[in-house]
Amino acid sequence: MAAATAATPSSSRRWGDRQVSRTVRLAIAALFACLLTACAAASEDVAVRPAVDGKRIALTFDDVPRAPGAFLTEEARTERLIAALDASDVEQAAFFLNPGHIENRPGAEARIAAYVAAGHVIANHSNTHPRLSKTDADIYLADIDAAESWLKTRSGHRPWFRFPYLDEGQRDKVKRDA
Structure with a gap:
């Protein structure tokens, strides 16, 4: 009788029809964190216009x-x-x-x-x-x-x-x- 094998829930998860390994998930999370940090750093150099009260129109x-x-x-x-x-x-x-x-x-x-x-x-x-x-x-x-x-x-x-x-x-x- 053949032994059944199954992926452990902690090592991979389903994403649509594909299994995504823990390594790939960690890489995606790290990339997201880097992008978020870069955006936050870049936004410090951007001049922010003061908020305009009420509606604005374009002429x-x-x-x-x-x-x-x-x-x-x-x-x-x-x-x-x-x-x-x-x-x-x-x-x-x-x-x-x-x-x-x-x-x-x-x-x-x-x-x-x-x-x-x-x-x-x-x-x-x-x-x-x-x-x-x-x-x-x-x-x-x-x-x-x-x-x-x-x-x-x-x-x-x-x-x-x-x-x-x-x-x-x-x-x-x-x-x-x-």
């Missing part, structure tokens, strides 16, 4: 630089907007840019630099402002990349993206997920 402006309007020049609009944000104690707003529209607008780069100098940030709103639902996915992604190439060389850049026309391609999942 964002699309299609920058804008063309002249009926009442304001581009320069006057920039000056007034910066002054209004400052007067309202807005610490930081985000300006979503279309860099493909800059070369046709004299002074546009200076106006964008003024937003950044005032403490605001700039982000990607595509290069030429196409609609996702009416553009081939490869062309659309290339347009985003062109804008990002321009933006990442500027101060105040954040790696954020806002869909033009807020068109996220809901009806075309393949494009949206590209």
